[in-house]
Amino acid sequence: MKLVYYPGCTLKNHASNFDVSTVSSMAKLDVEVEELDRWNCCGTVHALDSGNVMNRVAPITNMVRVKEAQASEFMTGCAMCYNTLKRANIDVKARADALDTINDFLSLEKIKYEGDVEVLHLLEYLRDRIGFDNLAKKVTRPLKGLRVACYYGCLLVRPKEVAFDDSENPMIMENLVRALGATPVDFSHKTECCGAYHTVDKPEVIADRTDRIMGSAWEEKADLVVVSCPLCAFNLDFRQDDAKRFNSGFQNMPVLYFTQLMALAFGCDESALRFDLQHIDPLPVLKARGLS
Amino acid sequence: MNTSTLRINQSHAGKSFVASIEKISGQNLLACYQCGKCSAGCPMAAHMDVLPNQIIRMAQLGMQKQLHAAGSIWMCVSCLTCNARCPKGIKIAEVIESVRITMLRNNRREDNLGIMKLPPDARSELPPIATISALRKLAS
Numbered sequence: 001m002k003l004v005y006y007p008g009c010t011l012k013n014h015a016s017n018f019d020v021s022t023v024s025s026m027a028k029l030d031v032e033v034e035e036l037d038r039w040n041c042c043g044t045v046h047a048l049d050s051g052n053v054m055n056r057v058a059p060i061t062n063m064v065r066v067k068e069a070q071a072s073e074f075m076t077g078c079a080m081c082y083n084t085l086k087r088a089n090i091d092v093k094a095r096a097d098a099l100d101t102i103n104d105f106l107s108l109e110k111i112k113y114e115g116d117v118e119v120l121h122l123l124e125y126l127r128d129r130i131g132f133d134n135l136a137k138k139v140t141r142p143l144k145g146l147r148v149a150c151y152y153g154c155l156l157v158r159p160k161e162v163a164f165d166d167s168e169n170p171m172i173m174e175n176l177v178r179a180l181g182a183t184p185v186d187f188s189h190k191t192e193c194c195g196a197y198h199t200v201d202k203p204e205v206i207a208d209r210t211d212r213i214m215g216s217a218w219e220e221k222a223d224l225v226v227v228s229c230p231l232c233a234f235n236l237d238f239r240q241d242d243a244k245r246f247n248s249g250f251q252n253m254p255v256l257y258f259t260q261l262m263a264l265a266f267g268c269d270e271s272a273l274r275f276d277l278q279h280i281d282p283l284p285v286l287k288a289r290g291l292s
Numbered sequence: 293m294n295t296s297t298l299r300i301n302q303s304h305a306g307k308s309f310v311a312s313i314e315k316i317s318g319q320n321l322l323a324c325y326q327c328g329k330c331s332a333g334c335p336m337a338a339h340m341d342v343l344p345n346q347i348i349r350m351a352q353l354g355m356q357k358q359l360h361a362a363g364s365i366w367m368c369v370s371c372l373t374c375n376a377r378c379p380k381g382i383k384i385a386e387v388i389e390s391v392r393i394t395m396l397r398n399n400r401r402e403d404n405l406g407i408m409k410l411p412p413d414a415r416s417e418l419p420p421i422a423t424i425s426a427l428r429k430l431a432s
Contacts, residue, residue: 010419013419014419014420041424043428044421044428048317048383048390049317049318049393051316154372154373158371158372158373158375160376167376168376192373193371195335196369196371196425197369197429199418200407200418200426201426202339205336205339230421231419231421234418
């Protein structure tokens, strides 16, 4: 099985652990992911004013590239890319005038975009195309006893048009984690915003958000938190030092991508996990659970 | 928040501001009945000087000057929790974005981000996803 894959910028930089663990774990599921040729940045955020057609050009150019690859759908694991690509796609499908303007702008492209490409998130691909029961059969190292808090943040569940699970209480990652043999932990802040790009200029706000989100997972005795967004990962993992300065009682906890957990359960080696890129080392908790 | 007095009449100077906010955001501001659910669930409320429901009220009244001076309009990160929960279906995040836009797209281009003021090591530590989104939201 082949699947067109859109990694996004951060997966080729700071979050290459997300990239390699995605490709390796999909190979274990007999899915050959083919990186989209000449993909470009999605734009990271969806412009909320419908008059802003210019910001839709970047995501829609990727749809043209998917058509060039003779595919009608593609997958991304990054929650931010998913949200931006999907919303731009929904928007231009509903507004012929905006699509015409974008096609005019892309007049040098050989292919016109006609709203005929679908954007998939890796989680929904795993649930709907592979199935968590089938996925469980590929587990060679069950993550027995590992308590995992699944953090969704904003972009997988809001707005409703892009959500592939319940907006207030999504369970798709918990179901995945259970299929890997781990124990999902319910916690109060799983769809609460991490503060996103304020990490650039207002790290004190991120310290507060990280303290609350990680603190609520800690209260439920989670071993670690899993995410699907490299910006959430950066804030919740790398800003833990700030959170500790903000609240001296803050307890460090590792933050992993859900794909790293998959790669671990599928028996992939360290080159597919790249735990060295984590700020808070997950090895002590994994060792304590007999998983490393 | 500081107390302010606003005299409302038909020739209120803020009328054109109300019209542009409604046009850019695509929202009917008068649909809001001030239940406060947006502010109750807002993850950024603790860091805001004017709460989201107050922003809507001020937008209804055309209080352009006060809204442009509010730190809250830059604090909102468009997490869309308010939109998801509004019983009247108002997209509050879109309203706040349109207030930002009236500042970013005016002749003065009043950016709220000085990325080059950050020390070089702080900049290089940031993943591209953070810098690009911050620039898109906070700068013209």
